[in-house]
Amino acid sequence: MHTILPFFLAMIAVVVVLEMWATRLKIAYPILLVVAGLLISFIPGLPAVRVDPDLIFFIFLPPLLFEASWGVSFKEMKKWWRIITSFAFLVVFFTALSVAVAANYFLPGFSIALGFLLGGIVSPPDAISTAAITKFVKIPKSTSAILEGESLLNDASSLIIFRFAMITVGTGQFIWQEAATSFLWMIIGGAAVGLILAWAFVKAHRKLPTTPTSDIALTLIEPYLMYWLAEQLHCSGVLAVVCGGLYMSSQRLVFLNSASRISAYSVWDSLVFILNGIVFLIIGLDLPEIVEGLRADGTPLHTAIGYGVLVTGVLIVARIISAYCAMLATIIFRPSVRPRASTRSRTMLLPLMLGWTGMRGVVSLAAALSIPVAFENGTLFPQRNLILFITFVAILLTLVVQGLTLPYFISRSHIFDDIEKEESENTTRQQMKQGLKQHVYQVLKSKYEKELNGHAGMEKLLHIWEERAKANSESLMNETMKKIFIDLLESQRDYLTELNKDPTIDEEIIREQLYQIDLEEERIKII
Structure with a gap:
C-alpha cells in the first residue's frame, strides 16, 4: 500500500x-x-x-x-x-x-x-x-x-x-x-x-x-x-x-x-x-x-x-x-x-x-x-x-x-464556415438579457409596487439589476429587500425555463444564464 x-x-x-x-x-x-x-x-x-x-x-x-x-x-x-x-x-x-x-x-x-x-x-x-x-x-x-x-x-x-x-x-x-x-x-x-x-x-x-x-x-x-x-x-x-x-x-x-x-x-x-x-x-x-x-x-x-x-x-x-x-x-x-x-x-x-x-x-x-x-x-x-x-x-x-x-x-x-455565426449567439444573449430586464421590471411593478412605493432605493435597485453592479449598501439590502431580490431571481429562472421550450434557443446559453443567477443569489445572501 x-x-x-x-x-x-x-x-x-x-x-x-x-x-x-x-x-x-x-x-x-x-x-x-x-x-x-x-x-x-x-x-x-x-x-x-x-x-x-x-x-x-x-x-x-x-x-x-x-x-x-x-x-x-x-x-x-x-x-x-x-x-x-x-x-x-x-x-x-x-x-x-x-x-x-x-x-x-x-x-x-x-x-x-x-x-x-x-x-x-x-x-x-x-x-x-x-x-x-x-x-x-x-x-x-x-x-x-x-x-x-x-x-x-x-x-x-x-x-x-x-x-x-x-x-x-x-x-x-x-x-x-x-x-x-x-x-x-x-x-x-x-x-x-x-x-x-x-x-x-x-x-x-x-x-x-x-x-x-x-x-x-x-x-x-x-x-x-x-x-x-x-x-x-x-x-x-x-x-x-x-x-x-x-x-x-x-x-x-x-x-x-x-x-x-x-x-x-x-x-x-x-x-x-x-x-x-x-x-x-x-x-x-x-x-x-x-x-x-x-x-x-x-x-x-x-x-x-x-x-x-x-x-x-x-x-x-x-x-x-x-x-x-x-x-x-x-x-x-x-x-x-x-x-x-x-x-x-x-x-x-x-x-x-x-x-x-x-x-x-x-x-x-x-x-x-x-x-x-x-x-x-x-x-x-x-x-x-x-x-x-x-x-x-x-x-x-x-x-x-x-x-x-x-x-x-x-x-x-472551412467546413463549418457560415453554419453558425458567433454574432447570432451574442444576439441571442443580448435579447435574453433584455427580456430578463423587462421581465424583472414587470414583476416589480405588478407584485411589489405597494412595498416599493416611496422607497428611496427602488430606482437604485433597478439600476443595480440592469447593470449588475455590486450592492453592498446595508440600507438597500435589508432583509425585506433581500427577500424581494431573491424572489425576482426565482422568477427569472421560471422565465428562462419557459424560454428554453423554444426550439430555436440554444440550451447552453440558457444554462449559462441560470448559472449567473445562482451566483447572484449566493452573493445577495452574504451581503
Whole structure:
C-alpha cells in the first residue's frame, strides 16, 4: 500500500501537468496521457499495472456517464434523436459486423462469434476524447448534440453486443429468441431502473433537510446505486445511469438550491478530470502486460501490429460509410433537418468529419480486459491476448491519428464556415438579457409596487439589476429587500425555463444564464 499510494499520487500530478501542457499545445489531453503512459511504462523499477476491469466498469464508468448526462442538452437530443439512436445502435452494430467479417477473413483462428466479440469491444467511440478534441475548434451545436447524445448510448449498445458474443463464444451457439428477449430487457429494464431510482433520489433531496455538502455527497453515490442495481437485475447499468442522469439533470432546479448547484459544478468538474486522466494514463501503462501476454502466445509483435492497423482501418471506414448513409437517409426522409454548409462540396464533407470523430477509449479497454483468461471448464479463452493488443492499437491510433488531424481538418476545410455565426449567439444573449430586464421590471411593478412605493432605493435597485453592479449598501439590502431580490431571481429562472421550450434557443446559453443567477443569489445572501 505504501508503495502503490505514492505511485497513484504521482499519476495525478502527471495528469495535471500533462493537461496544462496539452492546453498550451492546443491538443486533447487524452492523447498526451496515453502516449505518456506508454513511455512511462518502459521506465525500469515501476510497479506493474494490472487493471481490474471491474475497477473501470464500476468505479470509473458510472460517475463519468452521470456527469456527461448532466452536461448534454436533452432538448437537442430530442431534436436529433433519429440520427443519435442510429449512430448509437445501428452504426455500432454495423461497425461490429464489419470487424467480425474482416477478423474472420484476415485473422487466423477468429470465428464470426470471436470477431463480433472484438467488434463489440472496439465499436463505441469515446465521449471524453471527442469532447476534449473538439473544444479547440468551433463546431455547430447540432453536431455537438449528435456526438454527445451518441456517446451516452453507444457504450450500452456495444456492451450488449459484447455480452451476447461472450455467451456465443463460450457455449458455441446463439439462440435468437433468447437473445432478442435479453436485448429488450437490458434496454427497457436498464432505462426503467435508472428513471425509477432518479425519481426517488429527487424526492429524497426535496424531502430531506440536506445542505450543499450532503447534496453533493448524495449525487456522488447515486450513479453507483443506479449502475449496481441494474447490473444485479441483469439489465444495462450504462443505460440506467444515463437515463437517470438525464432525468435528474432536467430536475436540477427543483431539488438542488443555488449553493448546491454551484458547489456541485466545481466538485464534479474536478472529480471527472481526475478520473479521466487516470484512466487514459492507465491505458498507456498497461501495454507491457499486454505485450507480455502476446509473446506468451507466440504471436510476432509486427504481425499483431498489422492486425491492429487493419481493424482500426475497418473501424474508421465503417463509421464514415455509416455517416454518409445517415446523411442520405436524412435527405430522403427528413429533408427539413438535413445538414447544410455554405457550399455543396462542404456539405458533402460533413459526414466525413462526423465519421472522423470515432476515437476509442475507456469502455473499449475495460471490455477487453474483462475477457476471462479461461472458461469455467479450464479451457483457455481463444485469442484473448491478441484481442487485448488489437484493442490497444485501435485506441492509440484513433486517438493519435484522428485526434491530432481532426482540428486541422476542420480548420483547413472551412467546413463549418457560415453554419453558425458567433454574432447570432451574442444576439441571442443580448435579447435574453433584455427580456430578463423587462421581465424583472414587470414583476416589480405588478407584485411589489405597494412595498416599493416611496422607497428611496427602488430606482437604485433597478439600476443595480440592469447593470449588475455590486450592492453592498446595508440600507438597500435589508432583509425585506433581500427577500424581494431573491424572489425576482426565482422568477427569472421560471422565465428562462419557459424560454428554453423554444426550439430555436440554444440550451447552453440558457444554462449559462441560470448559472449567473445562482451566483447572484449566493452573493445577495452574504451581503
